[in-house]
Amino acid sequence: PKGDWLTSGLSASADTLIIGEGIGSRLVASGTGNLIEIIGVSGGTQIANVTVRDLAFKGLNNMTTGPLGCGVLVQYSEDIVVENCHFDSFGPGGADTATGGAAICFHTNNVRPVARGNVVVNGTGYLNGVDISVYSEGGDAIIEGNKCLSTNSNGIYTNAATKLGRVIIVNNICKNHTRHGIIPV
8 A cells, every 4th residue: 555665575476466556655675685576496486477566666775786685676587577666766875886786677587577667766876786687587578668767877787698588678768877778788
């Protein structure tokens, strides 16, 4: 429901819907870890069919390094959808060489992940901060209709470790970034 909810490390299991009532339903970081984690097991059971929709996320802009400190972190999963969410203040903070802290992070072997219709603002991390990250994927990813508006980070980042399938980036707005709007590495 609407309101501010102090959150850290909320885990989602398979076949789950996490749905708010729009920007008034806000998950607020209680620490420097991830707010929502959708994480399967490498070489084992994958988490499938999870949707995160119509929520707001408020980070601390000093999130943990690595693939941690994200609004939504997804690993070893399939058919995960993050849509119509608002992300504010995710990134590694003032250290320009720090990594991690993406608002949405599809990190390591996700099949058919989707980020659609999200808005990301106030992200940080001049060199390595990113609004939406598609890193080391295992299958088709769709990044569609998002607004990446952080002025002190990168917009959409995809990594060369993507081996199978495609990353489809369509109809996004990446505006006023310190470094790159879209990085298809």
